[in-house]
Amino acid sequence: MKFFIDTANLDQIREAQSMGILxxxxxxxxxxxxxxxxxxxxxxxxxxxxxxxxxxxxxxEVFATDFDGMxxxxxxxxxxxxxxxxxxxxxxxGIKAVKYFSAKGIKTNCTLVFTVGQALLAAxxxxxYVSPFVGRLDDIASDxxxxxxxxxxxxxxxxxxxxxxxASIRHTQHIIQxxxxxxxxxxCPLKAIEGLLNHPLTDKGLATFVADSQxxx
Ligand code: G3P
Numbered sequence: 001m002k003f004f005i006d007t008a009n010l011d012q013i014r015e016a017q018s019m020g021i022l023x024x025x026x027x028x029x030x031x032x033x034x035x036x037x038x039x040x041x042x043x044x045x046x047x048x049x050x051x052x053x054x055x056x057x058x059x060x061e062v063f064a065t066d067f068d069g070m071x072x073x074x075x076x077x078x079x080x081x082x083x084x085x086x087x088x089x090x091x092x093x094g095i096k097a098v099k100y101f102s103a104k105g106i107k108t109n110c111t112l113v114f115t116v117g118q119a120l121l122a123a124x125x126x127x128x129y130v131s132p133f134v135g136r137l138d139d140i141a142s143d144x145x146x147x148x149x150x151x152x153x154x155x156x157x158x159x160x161x162x163x164x165x166x167a168s169i170r171h172t173q174h175i176i177q178x179x180x181x182x183x184x185x186x187x188c189p190l191k192a193i194e195g196l197l198n199h200p201l202t203d204k205g206l207a208t209f210v211a212d213s214q215x216x217x
Pocket of ligand 1: 006026028031133135136167168169170187
């Protein structure tokens with residue numbers, strides 16, 4: 001399973017990249033706004049900087065919600081770097097835009113997916129990635145991981161090449177559940193990734209090894 005970091009924060013992206021485990025980045029307008037980025041040029045520069053930090057795919061979401069607007073923005077974003085994946089909402093115009101870009105060989109991430117039917121349309125339109133939102137389904141007492149597993153099963157059964165990118169990951173246990181569900185990618189906050197390291201027996205064992213190594217110096 002690939003690991004993407006779900007943030008527009010450059011320090012966090014650098015930190016995850018320095019661990020050597022990062023396969024890519026996903027952003028969205030909320031994550032970009034959180035970094036205080038303002039204006040067209042600053043947005044473009046920010047995506048270029050992210051691409052210079054990481055080696056893998058970088059999802060950049062369009063702001064437009066109409067087909068023509070999505071195409072205009074998506075084409076500008078895709079031209080920035082071959083790492084850019086145009087992120088489009090799972091609406092009728094969004095699906096048309098996924099089809100448009102996939103026909104041109106431009107990578108897409110179809111976002112805001114909450115049902116297997118939405119995922120099916122994204123796959124049929126040729127999306128590179130489909131993003132089911134795990135945490136937001138959990139928030140409304142639905143089961144986000146069940147949706148990931150259902151999409152994985154359907155895509156395998158029918159041979160769709162679209163990768164299942166589990167998004168809205170909120171904590172470390174979600175990552176483990178994504179592994180079990182067969183997700184191709186989990187895009188996670190840095191804290192959830194770092195949480196995979198935590199075990200009291202690791203800390204305790206290391207403390208003993210450090211103490212014993214001191215006896216030999
Ligand atoms: O990738 C989508 C993600 O950023 C949404 O996460 O926590 O706002 O539901 P959240």
